[in-house]
Amino acid sequence: MSDDPLAGAAVAPPLDGPAAPPPRRRHRWLIDVAAVAALLVLLAYLHTRVVQVTFVTTGSMLPTIEPGDRLVVHLAAYRKAPPRRGDVIAFWDPARGELEVKRVIAVGGDEVIVGGGMVIVNGQRLDEPYLREPMLREIPLGGRLAEDQLFVMGDNRNGSEDSRDFGPLAYDRVMGRLVYRILPLNRAGPLK
Secondary structure: OOOOOOOOOOOOOOOOOOOOOOOOOOOHHHHHHHHHHHHHHHHHHHHHHHEEEEEOOOOOOOOOOOOOOEEEEEOOOOOOOOOOOOOEEEEEEOOOOEEEEEEEEEOOOOEEEEEOOEEEEOOEEOOOOOOOOOOOOOOOEEEEOOOOEEEEEOOOHHHOOOHHHHOOEEHHHEEEEEEEEEEOHHHOEEOO
């Protein structure tokens, strides 16, 4: 005989009756497909209307942006307000068939003078702490921008093709403002 007092005792059925069958999942796959489709639509919207990731292939923005950097472009940045001096923007260059990245030096209505190794905007020498070296490559020029124009330059003034070469940039060619570097990870962070 066993020492267990419950040995051989009958097991009582649960008080609620027989065990309930598992919940029906025949439409679960439809919910999963709808959730994935909604996520894809949201990502497509964000990619075409809000943000986009791009990379830089040239050294025209050194030292701020290096070739190979992966950057986030805020596509909606200028829907309500125009670019400001100092913004780093992306725009499509139809002559080259590629995306260009430059810094806004002057905006519509500003007077710009480039010469003598400096940039003067509205009579004031531009303070440019982001430059690594003095500007040696010059194309002396000056003038007032139309309201729908921007004057853009690369931070690597001696290795950049910019408004000194192709003239003022029409505002409607601006794709967006570069806001964040995501790669390489050791330099990830907001762009200034």
